[in-house]
Amino acid sequence: MAAESTGQTLKTTPLHARHVGLGARLVPFAGYEMPVQYPTGILAEHAHTRQAAGLFDVSHMGQAWLTSRAGHAVTAAALEALVPGDIIGLAHGQQRYSMLLNEQGGILDDLMVARPPDPAADGRLLLIVNAACKSQDFLHIAANLPEGVQLTPAPERALLALQGPAAERVLARHAPAAAAMRFMSVQPLAVGGIEAFVSRSGYTGEDGYEISVPAGAAVALWDLLTAEPEVKPIGLGARDSLRLEAGLCLYGHDINQETSPVEAGLGWAIGRRRRKDGGFPGAIRITGELHDGPLRRRVGLTLSGRIPAREGAAILDQAGELVGEVTSGGFGPTFGGPVAMGYVVRDFARSGTGLLVVVRDRRIPAEVANMPFVQHRYKR
Protein backbone atom coordinates (compact mmCIF):
# COMPACT_ATOMS: atom_id res chain seq x y z
CA MET A 1 0.00 0.00 0.00
CA ALA A 2 1.20 3.48 -0.76
CA ALA A 3 1.06 6.49 1.52
CA GLU A 4 -1.07 9.53 0.76
CA SER A 5 0.52 12.92 0.88
CA THR A 6 -1.12 16.23 1.58
CA GLY A 7 0.54 19.48 0.72
CA GLN A 8 -1.95 22.29 0.43
CA THR A 9 -3.52 24.29 3.23
CA LEU A 10 -6.95 22.93 3.92
CA LYS A 11 -10.00 24.74 5.15
CA THR A 12 -11.91 23.38 8.12
CA THR A 13 -15.54 23.41 9.18
CA PRO A 14 -16.75 24.76 12.55
CA LEU A 15 -16.88 21.14 13.75
CA HIS A 16 -13.24 20.32 13.02
CA ALA A 17 -12.23 20.19 16.69
CA ARG A 18 -15.12 17.77 17.37
CA HIS A 19 -13.88 15.44 14.62
CA VAL A 20 -10.34 15.55 15.99
CA GLY A 21 -11.61 14.92 19.51
CA LEU A 22 -13.58 11.88 18.33
CA GLY A 23 -10.45 10.41 16.75
CA ALA A 24 -11.69 10.75 13.18
CA ARG A 25 -9.37 10.02 10.30
CA LEU A 26 -9.19 13.32 8.45
CA VAL A 27 -8.61 13.54 4.72
CA PRO A 28 -8.53 16.35 2.18
CA PHE A 29 -11.87 16.65 0.41
CA ALA A 30 -12.85 19.54 -1.86
CA GLY A 31 -10.29 21.79 -0.19
CA TYR A 32 -11.42 20.92 3.33
CA GLU A 33 -9.97 18.63 5.94
CA MET A 34 -12.93 16.32 6.54
CA PRO A 35 -13.59 13.14 8.55
CA VAL A 36 -13.65 10.09 6.26
CA GLN A 37 -14.39 7.84 9.22
CA TYR A 38 -14.44 7.72 12.99
CA PRO A 39 -12.71 4.93 14.95
CA THR A 40 -15.63 2.49 14.57
CA GLY A 41 -15.05 2.39 10.80
CA ILE A 42 -17.10 2.75 7.64
CA LEU A 43 -19.02 -0.54 7.84
CA ALA A 44 -20.24 0.13 11.38
CA GLU A 45 -21.11 3.74 10.51
CA HIS A 46 -22.99 2.65 7.42
CA ALA A 47 -24.98 0.05 9.36
CA HIS A 48 -25.71 2.48 12.18
CA THR A 49 -27.17 5.02 9.76
CA ARG A 50 -29.48 2.37 8.25
CA GLN A 51 -30.50 1.08 11.70
CA ALA A 52 -30.65 4.17 13.93
CA ALA A 53 -29.38 7.66 13.12
CA GLY A 54 -26.14 9.07 11.76
CA LEU A 55 -24.97 12.66 12.08
CA PHE A 56 -22.89 14.06 9.22
CA ASP A 57 -20.96 17.31 9.09
CA VAL A 58 -21.56 18.59 5.57
CA SER A 59 -20.66 22.19 6.33
CA HIS A 60 -18.22 22.16 3.42
CA MET A 61 -21.15 22.29 1.03
CA GLY A 62 -22.03 25.63 -0.48
CA GLN A 63 -25.07 27.52 0.78
CA ALA A 64 -26.31 30.71 -0.81
CA TRP A 65 -29.40 32.87 -0.94
CA LEU A 66 -30.81 33.92 -4.27
CA THR A 67 -32.98 36.94 -3.70
CA SER A 68 -34.97 39.70 -5.32
CA ARG A 69 -37.35 42.30 -3.98
CA ALA A 70 -39.72 41.61 -6.85
CA GLY A 71 -41.01 38.33 -5.45
CA HIS A 72 -40.77 34.61 -6.06
CA ALA A 73 -41.55 34.59 -9.78
CA VAL A 74 -38.68 36.94 -10.55
CA THR A 75 -36.10 35.07 -8.45
CA ALA A 76 -37.34 31.71 -9.73
CA ALA A 77 -37.29 32.82 -13.37
CA ALA A 78 -33.70 33.97 -12.97
CA LEU A 79 -32.72 30.52 -11.71
CA GLU A 80 -34.80 28.77 -14.38
CA ALA A 81 -32.52 30.34 -16.99
CA LEU A 82 -29.71 28.16 -15.55
CA VAL A 83 -31.49 24.93 -14.52
CA PRO A 84 -34.13 22.65 -16.13
CA GLY A 85 -36.27 22.31 -13.01
CA ASP A 86 -39.63 23.93 -12.40
CA ILE A 87 -38.62 26.57 -9.87
CA ILE A 88 -41.48 29.00 -10.51
CA GLY A 89 -43.87 26.21 -9.55
CA LEU A 90 -42.01 25.40 -6.34
CA ALA A 91 -44.52 25.72 -3.51
CA HIS A 92 -43.92 27.49 -0.21
CA GLY A 93 -41.94 25.29 2.13
CA GLN A 94 -40.75 22.92 -0.61
CA GLN A 95 -37.33 21.92 -1.86
CA ARG A 96 -36.44 20.61 -5.30
CA TYR A 97 -33.42 18.81 -6.76
CA SER A 98 -32.03 20.41 -9.90
CA MET A 99 -28.89 20.89 -11.98
CA LEU A 100 -26.89 23.81 -13.27
CA LEU A 101 -26.36 23.15 -16.97
CA ASN A 102 -23.86 24.36 -19.55
CA GLU A 103 -24.83 25.38 -23.08
CA GLN A 104 -24.23 21.80 -24.28
CA GLY A 105 -26.68 20.45 -21.72
CA GLY A 106 -23.88 19.02 -19.57
CA ILE A 107 -24.18 19.20 -15.81
CA LEU A 108 -22.06 21.89 -14.09
CA ASP A 109 -23.32 20.79 -10.69
CA ASP A 110 -26.38 19.37 -9.01
CA LEU A 111 -28.09 21.35 -6.29
CA MET A 112 -31.04 21.69 -3.94
CA VAL A 113 -33.33 24.71 -4.25
CA ALA A 114 -35.56 25.54 -1.29
CA ARG A 115 -38.42 28.05 -1.01
CA PRO A 116 -39.10 29.17 2.56
CA PRO A 117 -42.65 28.56 3.82
CA ASP A 118 -43.23 32.14 4.95
CA PRO A 119 -44.93 34.23 2.22
CA ALA A 120 -43.14 37.24 3.70
CA ALA A 121 -39.89 35.61 2.52
CA ASP A 122 -41.09 35.41 -1.11
CA GLY A 123 -38.29 36.22 -3.48
CA ARG A 124 -35.78 34.24 -1.40
CA LEU A 125 -34.48 30.82 -2.41
CA LEU A 126 -31.84 28.83 -0.54
CA LEU A 127 -29.42 27.01 -2.82
CA ILE A 128 -27.21 24.15 -1.62
CA VAL A 129 -24.43 23.09 -3.98
CA ASN A 130 -21.48 20.71 -3.88
CA ALA A 131 -18.37 21.75 -1.98
CA ALA A 132 -15.99 21.08 -4.87
CA CYS A 133 -18.07 23.22 -7.24
CA LYS A 134 -19.22 26.05 -5.01
CA SER A 135 -16.84 28.82 -6.10
CA GLN A 136 -17.43 28.15 -9.81
CA ASP A 137 -21.18 27.72 -9.25
CA PHE A 138 -21.50 31.01 -7.43
CA LEU A 139 -19.47 32.86 -10.07
CA HIS A 140 -21.54 31.24 -12.82
CA ILE A 141 -24.88 32.08 -11.20
CA ALA A 142 -23.90 35.63 -10.27
CA ALA A 143 -22.63 36.30 -13.80
CA ASN A 144 -25.94 35.25 -15.33
CA LEU A 145 -28.48 37.02 -13.15
CA PRO A 146 -30.77 39.76 -14.42
CA GLU A 147 -30.87 43.16 -12.76
CA GLY A 148 -32.54 43.05 -9.37
CA VAL A 149 -31.69 39.45 -8.51
CA GLN A 150 -28.71 38.85 -6.21
CA LEU A 151 -26.76 35.82 -5.13
CA THR A 152 -25.45 36.01 -1.58
CA PRO A 153 -23.22 33.10 -0.54
CA ALA A 154 -23.65 32.10 3.11
CA PRO A 155 -20.23 30.83 4.20
CA GLU A 156 -21.21 31.81 7.74
CA ARG A 157 -23.63 28.90 7.84
CA ALA A 158 -22.89 25.29 8.76
CA LEU A 159 -24.83 22.24 7.56
CA LEU A 160 -25.48 19.02 9.46
CA ALA A 161 -27.34 15.98 8.16
CA LEU A 162 -29.21 13.68 10.54
CA GLN A 163 -30.10 10.50 8.66
CA GLY A 164 -31.70 7.19 9.49
CA PRO A 165 -34.91 5.63 10.81
CA ALA A 166 -34.42 7.22 14.25
CA ALA A 167 -33.81 10.72 12.84
CA GLU A 168 -37.43 11.82 13.24
CA ARG A 169 -37.65 10.62 16.84
CA VAL A 170 -34.36 12.31 17.73
CA LEU A 171 -35.01 15.65 16.07
CA ALA A 172 -38.61 15.84 17.32
CA ARG A 173 -37.29 15.70 20.89
CA HIS A 174 -35.72 19.11 20.30
CA ALA A 175 -38.05 20.45 17.61
CA PRO A 176 -41.49 18.75 17.81
CA ALA A 177 -42.64 20.23 14.50
CA ALA A 178 -39.95 18.24 12.68
CA ALA A 179 -42.06 15.07 12.99
CA ALA A 180 -44.81 16.44 10.77
CA MET A 181 -42.49 17.48 7.94
CA ARG A 182 -42.65 15.46 4.73
CA PHE A 183 -39.84 14.46 2.37
CA MET A 184 -38.46 17.51 0.52
CA SER A 185 -40.24 20.05 2.71
CA VAL A 186 -38.34 22.88 4.38
CA GLN A 187 -39.04 24.90 7.49
CA PRO A 188 -37.27 27.26 9.88
CA LEU A 189 -37.21 25.52 13.24
CA ALA A 190 -35.74 26.18 16.65
CA VAL A 191 -33.79 23.00 17.45
CA GLY A 192 -33.13 23.00 21.17
CA GLY A 193 -33.28 26.78 20.99
CA ILE A 194 -30.94 27.03 18.00
CA GLU A 195 -32.41 28.87 15.03
CA ALA A 196 -32.15 26.47 12.11
CA PHE A 197 -33.42 26.06 8.57
CA VAL A 198 -34.39 22.41 8.22
CA SER A 199 -35.19 20.27 5.19
CA ARG A 200 -36.47 16.73 5.30
CA SER A 201 -34.02 15.26 2.82
CA GLY A 202 -30.60 13.73 2.60
CA TYR A 203 -28.09 11.71 0.64
CA THR A 204 -28.39 8.24 2.16
CA GLY A 205 -31.74 6.91 0.94
CA GLU A 206 -32.96 7.00 4.54
CA ASP A 207 -35.47 9.32 6.12
CA GLY A 208 -33.75 12.28 7.69
CA TYR A 209 -33.03 15.96 7.78
CA GLU A 210 -30.46 18.48 6.65
CA ILE A 211 -30.09 21.28 9.17
CA SER A 212 -28.58 24.63 8.28
CA VAL A 213 -27.45 26.74 11.23
CA PRO A 214 -25.17 29.74 11.80
CA ALA A 215 -21.57 28.51 12.04
CA GLY A 216 -21.39 29.75 15.63
CA ALA A 217 -24.19 27.37 16.62
CA ALA A 218 -22.82 24.30 14.84
CA VAL A 219 -20.94 22.88 17.82
CA ALA A 220 -23.95 23.33 20.11
CA LEU A 221 -26.21 21.53 17.63
CA TRP A 222 -23.64 18.77 17.11
CA ASP A 223 -23.31 18.27 20.87
CA LEU A 224 -27.08 18.30 21.34
CA LEU A 225 -27.64 15.62 18.69
CA THR A 226 -24.64 13.40 19.43
CA ALA A 227 -25.78 13.26 23.08
CA GLU A 228 -28.86 11.33 21.92
CA PRO A 229 -28.45 7.57 22.39
CA GLU A 230 -29.55 6.77 18.80
CA VAL A 231 -27.01 9.08 17.17
CA LYS A 232 -23.44 8.40 16.09
CA PRO A 233 -21.18 10.63 14.00
CA ILE A 234 -20.69 9.36 10.45
CA GLY A 235 -17.86 10.23 8.06
CA LEU A 236 -17.64 10.81 4.34
CA GLY A 237 -16.70 7.17 3.70
CA ALA A 238 -20.08 5.86 4.84
CA ARG A 239 -21.78 8.84 3.22
CA ASP A 240 -20.42 7.55 -0.09
CA SER A 241 -21.39 3.89 0.45
CA LEU A 242 -24.87 4.95 1.64
CA ARG A 243 -25.52 7.18 -1.37
CA LEU A 244 -24.18 4.52 -3.76
CA GLU A 245 -26.64 1.95 -2.39
CA ALA A 246 -29.36 4.59 -2.67
CA GLY A 247 -28.49 5.04 -6.38
CA LEU A 248 -27.76 8.73 -5.92
CA CYS A 249 -25.25 10.49 -8.18
CA LEU A 250 -21.94 11.85 -6.95
CA TYR A 251 -20.97 14.96 -8.88
CA GLY A 252 -17.63 14.70 -10.69
CA HIS A 253 -18.06 10.94 -10.92
CA ASP A 254 -21.56 9.87 -12.01
CA ILE A 255 -22.43 13.23 -13.50
CA ASN A 256 -20.18 15.92 -14.95
CA GLN A 257 -19.98 18.56 -17.66
CA GLU A 258 -20.20 15.88 -20.37
CA THR A 259 -23.25 14.04 -19.06
CA SER A 260 -26.75 15.35 -19.64
CA PRO A 261 -29.62 14.97 -17.16
CA VAL A 262 -31.34 12.53 -19.51
CA GLU A 263 -28.27 10.33 -19.89
CA ALA A 264 -27.91 10.41 -16.12
CA GLY A 265 -31.47 9.19 -15.59
CA LEU A 266 -32.39 12.49 -13.97
CA GLY A 267 -35.09 13.39 -16.50
CA TRP A 268 -37.63 13.27 -13.67
CA ALA A 269 -36.08 16.53 -12.41
CA ILE A 270 -37.03 18.36 -15.62
CA GLY A 271 -40.39 20.02 -15.11
CA ARG A 272 -43.27 19.35 -17.51
CA ARG A 273 -43.52 23.03 -18.44
CA ARG A 274 -39.76 23.17 -18.93
CA ARG A 275 -39.85 20.18 -21.30
CA LYS A 276 -42.41 21.97 -23.42
CA ASP A 277 -41.06 25.51 -23.27
CA GLY A 278 -37.31 24.91 -22.91
CA GLY A 279 -35.50 28.09 -21.96
CA PHE A 280 -32.62 26.41 -20.10
CA PRO A 281 -29.04 25.83 -21.25
CA GLY A 282 -28.66 22.88 -23.59
CA ALA A 283 -32.43 22.65 -24.12
CA ILE A 284 -32.01 21.50 -27.74
CA ARG A 285 -29.91 18.49 -26.78
CA ILE A 286 -31.97 17.68 -23.72
CA THR A 287 -35.41 17.90 -25.34
CA GLY A 288 -34.03 15.83 -28.22
CA GLU A 289 -32.82 13.18 -25.80
CA LEU A 290 -36.14 13.19 -23.98
CA HIS A 291 -37.89 12.58 -27.30
CA ASP A 292 -35.50 10.09 -28.94
CA GLY A 293 -33.80 8.55 -25.92
CA PRO A 294 -30.17 9.26 -25.03
CA LEU A 295 -27.31 7.43 -26.77
CA ARG A 296 -26.02 6.17 -23.43
CA ARG A 297 -27.59 5.88 -20.04
CA ARG A 298 -26.56 5.65 -16.41
CA VAL A 299 -27.43 2.23 -15.03
CA GLY A 300 -26.95 0.26 -11.85
CA LEU A 301 -24.86 -2.91 -11.95
CA THR A 302 -24.70 -5.86 -9.62
CA LEU A 303 -21.62 -8.07 -9.90
CA SER A 304 -21.28 -11.76 -9.28
CA GLY A 305 -18.83 -12.71 -6.56
CA ARG A 306 -17.28 -10.38 -4.02
CA ILE A 307 -14.83 -8.25 -6.02
CA PRO A 308 -15.91 -4.60 -6.19
CA ALA A 309 -15.61 -2.72 -9.49
CA ARG A 310 -14.35 0.83 -9.07
CA GLU A 311 -14.67 4.03 -11.05
CA GLY A 312 -13.08 3.68 -14.48
CA ALA A 313 -13.66 -0.07 -14.87
CA ALA A 314 -14.58 -0.98 -18.45
CA ILE A 315 -18.00 -2.47 -19.14
CA LEU A 316 -18.15 -5.04 -21.96
CA ASP A 317 -21.00 -6.84 -23.65
CA GLN A 318 -21.08 -10.65 -23.70
CA ALA A 319 -19.01 -10.61 -26.88
CA GLY A 320 -16.29 -8.57 -25.20
CA GLU A 321 -17.02 -5.28 -26.98
CA LEU A 322 -16.61 -2.11 -24.92
CA VAL A 323 -20.07 -0.69 -24.18
CA GLY A 324 -19.47 1.57 -21.19
CA GLU A 325 -17.60 2.50 -18.05
CA VAL A 326 -18.18 2.35 -14.30
CA THR A 327 -18.46 5.80 -12.68
CA SER A 328 -18.94 4.72 -9.03
CA GLY A 329 -18.57 1.36 -7.47
CA GLY A 330 -17.74 -0.42 -4.31
CA PHE A 331 -18.97 -2.82 -1.72
CA GLY A 332 -22.54 -2.23 -0.61
CA PRO A 333 -22.54 -3.05 3.10
CA THR A 334 -26.34 -3.28 3.44
CA PHE A 335 -26.76 -4.82 -0.02
CA GLY A 336 -24.14 -7.34 1.02
CA GLY A 337 -22.08 -7.39 -2.14
CA PRO A 338 -20.45 -5.27 -4.80
CA VAL A 339 -22.59 -2.65 -6.53
CA ALA A 340 -21.73 -0.09 -9.15
CA MET A 341 -23.19 2.48 -11.46
CA GLY A 342 -21.94 3.54 -14.83
CA TYR A 343 -22.87 4.56 -18.34
CA VAL A 344 -23.65 2.04 -21.08
CA VAL A 345 -24.76 2.53 -24.68
CA ARG A 346 -28.51 2.44 -24.74
CA ASP A 347 -28.97 -1.01 -26.25
CA PHE A 348 -27.49 -2.45 -23.05
CA ALA A 349 -29.31 -0.30 -20.51
CA ARG A 350 -32.30 -2.55 -19.96
CA SER A 351 -32.64 -4.05 -16.50
CA GLY A 352 -31.44 -7.65 -16.47
CA THR A 353 -28.97 -7.26 -19.35
CA GLY A 354 -25.91 -9.45 -18.80
CA LEU A 355 -22.60 -7.62 -19.12
CA LEU A 356 -18.96 -8.02 -18.08
CA VAL A 357 -16.98 -5.62 -15.91
CA VAL A 358 -13.20 -5.64 -16.14
CA VAL A 359 -11.35 -5.61 -12.81
CA ARG A 360 -7.59 -6.16 -12.91
CA ASP A 361 -7.81 -7.88 -16.33
CA ARG A 362 -10.51 -10.21 -15.07
CA ARG A 363 -13.96 -10.16 -16.67
CA ILE A 364 -16.58 -10.32 -13.95
CA PRO A 365 -20.17 -11.16 -14.91
CA ALA A 366 -22.50 -8.27 -14.07
CA GLU A 367 -26.15 -7.49 -14.58
CA VAL A 368 -27.94 -4.21 -15.18
CA ALA A 369 -30.04 -3.68 -12.07
CA ASN A 370 -32.77 -1.29 -11.07
CA MET A 371 -31.67 1.31 -8.56
CA PRO A 372 -31.77 1.97 -5.68
CA PHE A 373 -29.87 -1.11 -4.55
CA VAL A 374 -31.34 -0.58 -1.08
CA GLN A 375 -34.92 0.70 -0.88
CA HIS A 376 -35.39 4.37 -0.08
CA ARG A 377 -37.25 5.01 3.15
CA TYR A 378 -38.28 8.61 2.67
CA LYS A 379 -41.31 9.91 4.56
CA ARG A 380 -43.50 11.09 1.70
Add this chain to the structure above:
Amino acid sequence: MAETRYTKDHEYIHIEGDVGVVGISDYAQQQLGDIVFVELPEVGRAITQGAEAAVVESVKAASEIYAPVAGEVIEINAALEGEPGAVNEDPLGRGWFLKLRIGDPAQLASLMSESEYEDFLKTIA
Protein backbone atom coordinates in the same frame (compact mmCIF):
# COMPACT_ATOMS: atom_id res chain seq x y z
CA MET B 1 14.00 -19.18 15.04
CA ALA B 2 10.76 -17.36 14.18
CA GLU B 3 11.15 -13.70 13.31
CA THR B 4 8.91 -11.07 11.72
CA ARG B 5 10.28 -8.54 9.25
CA TYR B 6 8.54 -5.62 7.56
CA THR B 7 8.58 -3.67 4.29
CA LYS B 8 8.22 0.08 3.90
CA ASP B 9 4.87 -0.68 2.22
CA HIS B 10 3.68 -2.25 5.50
CA GLU B 11 3.71 -5.90 4.53
CA TYR B 12 5.14 -8.33 7.06
CA ILE B 13 6.77 -11.69 6.63
CA HIS B 14 6.82 -14.06 9.57
CA ILE B 15 9.76 -16.34 8.99
CA GLU B 16 9.45 -20.00 9.97
CA GLY B 17 12.49 -21.79 8.54
CA ASP B 18 12.33 -21.56 4.76
CA VAL B 19 8.67 -20.57 4.81
CA GLY B 20 7.42 -17.00 5.20
CA VAL B 21 3.87 -16.09 6.26
CA VAL B 22 2.93 -12.81 4.54
CA GLY B 23 0.32 -10.30 5.58
CA ILE B 24 -0.11 -6.60 6.32
CA SER B 25 0.79 -4.77 9.50
CA ASP B 26 -1.62 -3.45 12.08
CA TYR B 27 -0.79 0.08 10.87
CA ALA B 28 -1.71 -0.96 7.30
CA GLN B 29 -5.08 -2.42 8.26
CA GLN B 30 -5.88 0.71 10.24
CA GLN B 31 -5.01 2.90 7.28
CA LEU B 32 -7.05 0.80 4.86
CA GLY B 33 -10.12 0.68 7.05
CA ASP B 34 -12.76 -2.03 6.82
CA ILE B 35 -11.60 -4.72 4.42
CA VAL B 36 -14.33 -6.32 2.33
CA PHE B 37 -12.39 -8.58 -0.03
CA VAL B 38 -8.88 -9.99 -0.40
CA GLU B 39 -7.76 -11.30 -3.76
CA LEU B 40 -5.07 -13.93 -3.25
CA PRO B 41 -2.72 -15.52 -5.79
CA GLU B 42 -2.90 -19.15 -6.91
CA VAL B 43 -0.90 -21.69 -4.99
CA GLY B 44 2.21 -22.58 -6.98
CA ARG B 45 2.77 -19.13 -8.40
CA ALA B 46 6.32 -17.80 -8.29
CA ILE B 47 6.51 -14.17 -7.21
CA THR B 48 9.52 -11.88 -7.36
CA GLN B 49 10.42 -9.49 -4.55
CA GLY B 50 8.27 -6.37 -4.72
CA ALA B 51 5.82 -7.85 -7.22
CA GLU B 52 2.08 -7.77 -6.62
CA ALA B 53 1.10 -10.71 -4.45
CA ALA B 54 -2.47 -9.83 -3.48
CA VAL B 55 -5.06 -7.07 -3.65
CA VAL B 56 -6.97 -5.78 -0.66
CA GLU B 57 -10.32 -4.14 -1.23
CA SER B 58 -11.52 -1.83 1.51
CA VAL B 59 -14.87 -0.08 1.35
CA LYS B 60 -13.09 2.88 -0.20
CA ALA B 61 -10.43 1.52 -2.52
CA ALA B 62 -8.31 -1.33 -3.83
CA SER B 63 -4.70 -1.57 -2.62
CA GLU B 64 -1.94 -3.79 -3.96
CA ILE B 65 0.07 -5.92 -1.59
CA TYR B 66 3.63 -6.70 -2.64
CA ALA B 67 5.79 -9.75 -1.92
CA PRO B 68 8.38 -8.86 0.76
CA VAL B 69 10.78 -11.39 -0.78
CA ALA B 70 10.75 -13.67 -3.79
CA GLY B 71 9.24 -17.10 -3.45
CA GLU B 72 6.69 -19.66 -4.45
CA VAL B 73 3.19 -19.45 -3.02
CA ILE B 74 2.63 -22.69 -1.12
CA GLU B 75 -0.57 -21.85 0.75
CA ILE B 76 -3.20 -19.10 0.84
CA ASN B 77 -5.52 -18.16 3.69
CA ALA B 78 -8.78 -19.39 2.17
CA ALA B 79 -10.66 -18.34 5.31
CA LEU B 80 -10.32 -14.70 4.22
CA GLU B 81 -12.84 -15.33 1.45
CA GLY B 82 -15.62 -15.73 3.98
CA GLU B 83 -14.17 -13.44 6.60
CA PRO B 84 -12.08 -10.63 5.10
CA GLY B 85 -12.59 -8.65 8.32
CA ALA B 86 -10.07 -10.99 9.99
CA VAL B 87 -7.39 -8.77 8.42
CA ASN B 88 -8.71 -5.84 10.48
CA GLU B 89 -9.25 -7.83 13.64
CA ASP B 90 -6.04 -9.86 13.74
CA PRO B 91 -3.67 -8.83 10.94
CA LEU B 92 -0.64 -10.67 12.31
CA GLY B 93 -2.62 -13.75 13.26
CA ARG B 94 -5.83 -14.98 11.61
CA GLY B 95 -5.55 -12.25 9.00
CA TRP B 96 -2.49 -13.66 7.23
CA PHE B 97 -2.58 -13.72 3.42
CA LEU B 98 -0.25 -16.38 2.07
CA LYS B 99 2.74 -18.58 2.74
CA LEU B 100 5.83 -18.36 0.55
CA ARG B 101 8.65 -20.84 0.11
CA ILE B 102 11.40 -18.25 0.46
CA GLY B 103 13.46 -18.19 -2.73
CA ASP B 104 16.47 -16.17 -1.60
CA PRO B 105 16.91 -15.77 2.18
CA ALA B 106 19.46 -13.00 1.54
CA GLN B 107 16.54 -10.73 0.54
CA LEU B 108 15.29 -10.83 4.15
CA ALA B 109 18.19 -8.57 5.10
CA SER B 110 16.63 -5.77 3.00
CA LEU B 111 13.59 -5.74 5.29
CA MET B 112 13.12 -4.01 8.65
CA SER B 113 13.11 -5.77 11.99
CA GLU B 114 10.14 -5.20 14.28
CA SER B 115 11.90 -2.42 16.19
CA GLU B 116 13.15 -0.79 12.98
CA TYR B 117 9.60 -0.86 11.64
CA GLU B 118 8.27 0.76 14.81
CA ASP B 119 10.84 3.52 14.39
CA PHE B 120 9.85 3.84 10.73
CA LEU B 121 6.19 4.29 11.70
CA LYS B 122 7.17 7.18 13.96
CA THR B 123 8.75 8.95 10.98
CA ILE B 124 5.54 8.79 8.92
CA ALA B 125 3.04 9.52 11.68
